[in-house]
Amino acid sequence: MKKLLTICLTVALVFVSCKEDVKKDIITTKNSDFTAMLANYSEGKLKLNPIEATFIGDGRFDAAFPNYLSDDFRKDWHDFYSSYASQLKEFKDADLTESEQMSKGVMEWDCEMALAQSSFKNDLYMPINQMWSVNLVMTQWATGTSAQPFKTVKNHEDWLKRLEHYNVWLETAEKRMKEGVAEGYVLPKSLIKKVIPQFEALTKVNTSAEGITDLSEHLFFSPVMTLPDSFSSEEKERLTEAYSKLILDKLIPSFKSMAYYLKSDYLDAGLESSGISDIPNGKAYYDHAIKFYTTTNMTADEIHELGLKEVARILAEMEKVKEQVGFEGDLKAFFNAVRSNKALMPYTTPEEVIANFNTIHNKMKPQLNELFANKPKAAFIVKQTEKFREASASAEYNPGSADGTRPGVFYVPIIDASAYNVFSDEALFLHEAIPGHHYQISLTIENEDLPEFRKSLWYSAYGEGWALYTESLGKELGLYTDPYQYFGMLGMEMHRAIRLVVDTGIHSKGWSREKAIQYSLDNEAESEASITSEIERYMANPGQALSYKIGQLKIRELRAKAEEQLGDAFDIREFHTQVLETGCIPLALLENKINNWITTTK
Known part of the structure; x- marks a missing residue:
């Protein structure tokens, strides 16, 4: 009887084991199919957009430039994303690993946004503007x-x-x-x-x-x-x-x-007029633009009100700095004083401006290890923005190539070095360079665990939200010891808070260009020329300016939640790894990831 029982148990275990092996084989096959689909999707996207391929250092398509404005191309675009949106439905979450589930979620969003974008005529009939085209x-x-x-x-x-x-x-x-x-x-x-x-x-x-x-x-x-x-x-x-x-x-x-x-x-x-609402189907387009750039379902009214609250909060912080430096007068007078303070314009050549950014980098290097476990291998340089586009350009970061042969570049417009005001340079470097865009983009490109299509994705709420979040790390990195540099950080955060107000004002509330410029002048220390360029930037690309503050607030919210729930177990280096290791993803997927990390760590 005992022997028979042993035989029966053995047969049962073999049967169960066989079932598990079959199940694993099925899942492995499905995972293999999923991996192949991701690879095909990535390759197809590069063929559709060879400009992106060149940007990431893939030279196979350097001779190509599709006619993005032709009917044939727009059909190819729609067919491509429709096909992959359908293919995704064949894969169930239960059959995918956690990482693959993230890729599926990202790809679903990518297809949804691409198809929505192609349903509007803006890009077709307004293909050129002063900044983005x-x-x-x-x-x-x-x-x-x-x-x-x-x-x-x-x-x-x-x-x-x-x-x-x-x-x-x-x-x-x-x-x-x-x-x-x-x-x-x-x-x-x-x-x-x-x-x-x-x-x-x-x-x-x-x-x-x-x-x-x-x-x-x-x-x-x-x-x-x-x-x-x-x-x-x-x-x-x-x-x-x-x-x-x-x-x-x-x-x-x-x-x-x-x-x-x-x-x-x-x-x-x-x-x-100034807003997108004055072209055909403009309101619907702005609703889409909000969703595309913030990766949320927030409305224009909700964002406008949030912006007003953030402006009020930051103004209160600015008042404290004004008192600290002993300035007599109201905050608006202090803005003007900062704008025109010759002590904050110490340079005469562009080379001196560039050298100051390199000094900032060297000053913060020792503290980077305290906040970041992973750092990119890619080289990094600071360059002056080319003269042909400098008048309409903002400071920006261009990523290096995947193979490391081209460094990441932080471009700085320096129209007149003698009038260049340094009061926000520390925050600007944190945002555009290190640990902002250079860390986020380079670590994504270098991450061998990510499928190729995710290495070149750009969701502004995540990417710009991360860069704005890093501005707040200045004191932890040994910066902002000068009250004017701290005021510069507040000024840059205010700049992004104002965007919530003026972008929605221009595109959904009928604000004129002039009203938006005046609102900015009343609430920040930027020059009128800089503010004018910024407002016109928002006019040219509705919704993009909303992404910074929405993303930053979400990352700060997730960090505060992790600190509160994990207590002494909270590790800032690990938190930053968790945020950065997945590359650009919609904010809802990032929130789910951080919540899972908190639960697992607890």
Whole structure:
């Protein structure tokens, strides 16, 4: 009997074991299918958007530039995301690992937003603005010092092919803008006036008294001026001729045509108002933009009220700094005093401004280990923003390449070094450079555990929210010992709080450009020129400015929750690892992740 029982138990266990093995095999197969789908999705996205591929250092598509404005491309876009949205439904969460479930959630969101975006006509009929459009990327790359590589003959041949395709895009852009005017899709006049000189600058060439054209100062001729010595004389001559012909025969005529159209019929048709609500379907588009950029379901009214509360809170903190430095007068007078304080404008050359940022970096290096367990391998540099776009540019970070051959770059616009005010430089460096965008983006690119498609995703609420959150780490990193630098941090946080008010004001409450500028002047210490550029930035890209504060508040909320619930078990290095290790994800997925970490740690 005992032997029979043993045999029965053995058979039962073998049966159960076999069932488990079959189940594991099924799950493994499904996981393999899921992994393959993610890989195909990533590859497909790069083919759809080869500009993104170049940005991340994947040179396979450096010669491509799809006509994003063509009907064929828009159909391909819709079909691509529709297909993967359907494929995702075949995979059940129960069959996926925790990491795969996160990838599924991210991909669902990615497809949903892409399909929603394609349902609007804004990008089709308003493809060019003064700050965000792809023509500015191409102009930046033409300098030969950005993401597009110019090290080999093939690099130059790829760029020349890309420029041929780009010229087709330029011609289509003008055609689409004319169609847009007919349907009521057009930029505000104030933005059109900023775009005109950008194109006019690209129409000019030097001609000698003998009638010989000199392209040496034309921006798109820049790669020729730095052809490597390793190229043969024949290669140099061939490439020089190809660049000259393309620029003179195609690009300059397209630039001239666009410049003429912008300053004539398009400017005449430009909106007198400022908000997106004044174009067809504008309210629905703004609702979509809020969801896309904040990754939440908040309404414009909710965000507006939140902004007003944050402005009031930060103003109270600013009052304390004003009292600390012994300033007599109200806060608005203090703003003006900070703006015009010559002691805060100590430099005469751009090189000195750049050197100050490197000094800030060196000052905080010893404390970084206390807050971060993981640091990127990618190199990092600070550069002045190129002159052709400096007048309309904000400080920004451009990521390095995945293979480490191109460093991450913190670009700083320095129009006049003698008028450059340093009062917010510490917070600016934390946000744009370290540990802000450089850490977040580089660690994502370098994370071998993430599927490729997640390495190049950008959700502004997470990415910009993280960067704004890092501004508050200044004291923990040994910065903000100068009250003016701390005031600069408050000023930058105020700047993002104001965005909640003015972006929703402009796009959902009928605010004019001038009203938004005045509200900003009343509540922050930025110069009027800087504020004007910022307000016009919000006009050009509705909703994007909301992402910073919404994301920052969520990360701060999650940190406070973890500190409270974990007590002595809370580890700030581990918290930052948890936030950063998944790359850019919608805020709801980040909140679920941190909540699970808190529960597991407890």
